[in-house]
Amino acid sequence: MATTRILEWLGRLYIWLLLAFLYLPIIIMALMSFNVSPFYQLPFEWTTEWYAWLRQNDQLISATWNSVKIAMITTIICTALGTAASLALYRYEFRGKKFLQALLFPPIAIPWLITGTAMLIFFFGVGIGRGLFAILLGHVALALPYVIVVVSARLQTFAPELEEAARSLGANQWQVTRRVTLPWIMPGVIAGGLFAFAVSFDQFVVSYFLSTPGQTTLPVEIYAAIRKGFTPEINAVSTIIIVVSMALMLLTARFFKFGGEK
Amino acid sequence: MAGQVATGSRSGLRSALPLLLPAYLWLTVAIFLPLSAMVFFSFMTELPLSGKAWFFTLENYATFFSQGLYLTLLLASLRLGLEVTLWCVVIGYPAAYVLAKVLKGRSREAIFLLVILPFWSNGLVRIFSWAMVLREGGILDTALNAVLPFKINIDLMYSYPAVIIGLVHSYVPYMVLTCYLTLQAIDDSLIEAGRSLGASRLQMLKRVIIPLSMPGLVAGAALIFVPVVGSFMEPRILGGRTGTFYGTVIEDQFVAVFNWPLGAALSFILLAVVLVILALASPVLKRAA
Numbered sequence: 189m190a191t192t193r194i195l196e197w198l199g200r201l202y203i204w205l206l207l208a209f210l211y212l213p214i215i216i217m218a219l220m221s222f223n224v225s226p227f228y229q230l231p232f233e234w235t236t237e238w239y240a241w242l243r244q245n246d247q248l249i250s251a252t253w254n255s256v257k258i259a260m261i262t263t264i265i266c267t268a269l270g271t272a273a274s275l276a277l278y279r280y281e282f283r284g285k286k287f288l289q290a291l292l293f294p295p296i297a298i299p300w301l302i303t304g305t306a307m308l309i310f311f312f313g314v315g316i317g318r319g320l321f322a323i324l325l326g327h328v329a330l331a332l333p334y335v336i337v338v339v340s341a342r343l344q345t346f347a348p349e350l351e352e353a354a355r356s357l358g359a360n361q362w363q364v365t366r367r368v369t370l371p372w373i374m375p376g377v378i379a380g381g382l383f384a385f386a387v388s389f390d391q392f393v394v395s396y397f398l399s400t401p402g403q404t405t406l407p408v409e410i411y412a413a414i415r416k417g418f419t420p421e422i423n424a425v426s427t428i429i430i431v432v433s434m435a436l437m438l439l440t441a442r443f444f445k446f447g448g449e450k
Numbered sequence: 451m452a453g454q455v456a457t458g459s460r461s462g463l464r465s466a467l468p469l470l471l472p473a474y475l476w477l478t479v480a481i482f483l484p485l486s487a488m489v490f491f492s493f494m495t496e497l498p499l500s501g502k503a504w505f506f507t508l509e510n511y512a513t514f515f516s517q518g519l520y521l522t523l524l525l526a527s528l529r530l531g532l533e534v535t536l537w538c539v540v541i542g543y544p545a546a547y548v549l550a551k552v553l554k555g556r557s558r559e560a561i562f563l564l565v566i567l568p569f570w571s572n573g574l575v576r577i578f579s580w581a582m583v584l585r586e587g588g589i590l591d592t593a594l595n596a597v598l599p600f601k602i603n604i605d606l607m608y609s610y611p612a613v614i615i616g617l618v619h620s621y622v623p624y625m626v627l628t629c630y631l632t633l634q635a636i637d638d639s640l641i642e643a644g645r646s647l648g649a650s651r652l653q654m655l656k657r658v659i660i661p662l663s664m665p666g667l668v669a670g671a672a673l674i675f676v677p678v679v680g681s682f683m684e685p686r687i688l689g690g691r692t693g694t695f696y697g698t699v700i701e702d703q704f705v706a707v708f709n710w711p712l713g714a715a716l717s718f719i720l721l722a723v724v725l726v727i728l729a730l731a732s733p734v735l736k737r738a739a
Contacts, residue, residue: 199548203561206545206626210568210619216589217579228582230592269473276469282462288474295481297673297728299680301697302488302717303481305704309491309714310484329480332473390572392683397704407574414578414687423582426575433571440570441563 214430221423228420238420248425251409254320258405259388262327266384269328270335271377275369277336278343292333300393303330308397319403326394331387335380342376375443382440390433485721492714510715520699520716524723527696531679534617535671541618542625542670547659549626550633551641562630569623577684580616581607584688608690616688617678625670632666633659665734672731676724696720 224233242248277289295303304326311322346369354368370377392407399408406429413422491497492511496504514520549562568576583589586605594604606612636659644654660667682701685693700720703713 196552199544199552203545203548203553203565206541206622207561207564209541210565210623213579213583213619214568214571214576216582217575220582228588265476269476272469273473276466280462280466282466284463288470291474291477291482294485295477297676298485298721298724299677299697301680301682301700302721302724303484305700305713305717306484306488307480308704309497309710310487312497313487313491325476325480329477332477336473386570390570390574392572392574396683407572410578411574411683414581418578418581422578426572426578430571430575434567437567437570438563 217423218427218430221420221427223420226420228418238424241421242424245421248406248409248421251404251406252425254404255389255406258320258324258327259385261324262331262388263381263385265328266331266335267377267381270332270380270384271339271370271373273332274336274339274343274373275365277340278346292336295330295333300330300391304394304397307394311398318398318400322398323395323403323405326398327388327391330391330394331384334383334387338380338383339373339376342373342379346372379440379443382436382443386433386436386440389436390429488714489718491711492718494711497710510712511719513712514715514719520696523694523696523699524719527679527681528723530613530617530681530685530695531675533614534621534678535675537614537618538622538625538674539667539671542622543629543667546626546629546633546666549630550636551638565626566623569627573620574683574687576620577616577687580612580619580688584612584615607688608692610689610692612688613685613693616684617681620684621674621678624673625667628670628673629663629666632663636662668731668734672728672735676727679724680720 219232220228221238222234222236223229224235224237277285307322307326308318311317311325316322316325350368350372351364354364359367390407391405392411395405396408396411399405404412406425410422410425410429413419493506493508494504495507495509496502545565549558549565553561581588584604585591585607586603588604588607590606591604594602606615640658641654644658649657680697682695682697685695685698686701687693689695696716697720700713700716703709703716
């Protein structure tokens with residue numbers, strides 16, 4: 189089967205071409221953050237000057253801290269609320285359950301432009317206004333459905349007899365949850381939490397509409413900088429974020445397989 | 451999906467409610483009420499908070515239908531969505547096929563992870579990275595001129611193709627992911643059976659593989675088309691002056707022109723379009739689930 193061999197070989201080549209398409213721009217951007225020329229001129233000369241500049245950019249630093257803080261709080265709230273909701277959807281049968289599960293779909297499927305502008309209007313209308321608190325409200329809502337989906341998927345692999353057994357041995361509801369169910373679904377909970385962190389940390393559109401000049405997140409600050417003009421400083425900070433979010437995702441993959449072989 | 455298992459007497463809404471309430475209350479306050487408020491505001495002349503007098507009006511929608519500009523831009527955005535989706539199918543489907551049916555074991559897992567990894571990294575930064583590649587005197591330009599014997603100028607930056615390239619780069623992992631999942635579920639013995647009955651490769655592809663992986667294709671297409679139609683950051687950064695689309699006009703209403711009621715109406719029209727598309731896609735998706 190010579191043709192099969194050739195086709196397989198072409199297939200592999202094709203995958204590597206796709207990976208090149210996906211990664212080359214990012215690698216080039218990262219390299220340029222170490223290049224001396226501020227106008228991205230070649231030949232390439234090594235420097236870490238732009239990273240040193242970042243340290244003096246107070247605006248970027250404070251935006252970075254805002255991003256990290258919001259992402260962390262989002263993670264905590266989403267794992268708590270999301271795990272609770274997943275448990276309820278798993279354990280109990282009631283009317284309207286299908287509807288509640290369907291309600292998780294719109295926040296994921298509706299373009300962020302629409303959700304973001306809608307939040308802006310509503311938060312303004314009820315007096316919450318814009319700023320970090322509004323951004324947090326939005327991020328939790330965007331990340332919550334992901335957490336529920338991921339934790340529910342993990343719950344599918346749980347044997348309900350285990351809960352039954354613990355209960356027949358005299359454990360109360362809280363003990364059953366804490367000692368039996370939670371340990372089992374923990375990989376799902378951790379993966380969900382990491383998802384939530386990633387959704388919040390990388391979120392641009394919704395943060396953009398809800399931020400004010402003093403109260404922004406890192407992506408919003410980067411967008412503003414890009415629109416003023418390209419500088420190697422943006423490359424430097426972008427490189428940092430991309431490394432952080434990819435590391436985070438690799439970590440998530442350790443806990444949760446994305447539909448690969450079970 | 452969850453809960454084929456109801457543990458007998460321990461069922462019912464009353465026990466579920468305390469666990470469900472916090473999450474759904476949050477979603478209501480931050481997603482569902484805002485979406486309803488947007489519809490409400492889109493029928494107003496002014497925001498009630500500005501202190502000015504306001505009343506209900508259809509004017510914002512009349513603006514959309516009477517000024518050709520908005521409709522033209524919506525069509526341009528739909529076209530953009532269609533083109534990006536098609537490119538994602540063309541590029542992503544073969545990759546998903548190779549991943550699901552050619553590669554095996556650990557190398558498959560590793561490459562699969564590599565393909566979907568960028569998807570979860572910062573979208574804004576990935577769009578920005580193309581600026582380094584596409585601009586005149588950028589990497590693509592320099593590399594091609596180093597190889598080719600004649601001088602050419604590649605200045606794709608701030609053009610329609612640049613927007614397409616950036617968006618395809620952003621969304622193609624979605625197509626690979628959804629197609630991979632359905633392709634992987636196709637039993638290899640089915641393919642062998644077809645082959646042994648004398649079907650050619652092309653026939654197998656047309657009669658068996660593509661029909662069976664259709665749900666993945668449709669899911670991927672919907673997941674790509676919808677956000678692309680609403681994109682505004684990508685055209686702004688890579689399209690420059692040519693990058694005016696429906697999404698950028700909505701952005702303008704909220705951050706530059708401050709005509710929020712018109713912005714709300716435009717957003718709502720986009721939402722309606724999106725919902726129609728999702729509704730059209732849902733029968734195929736339901737069959738898959």
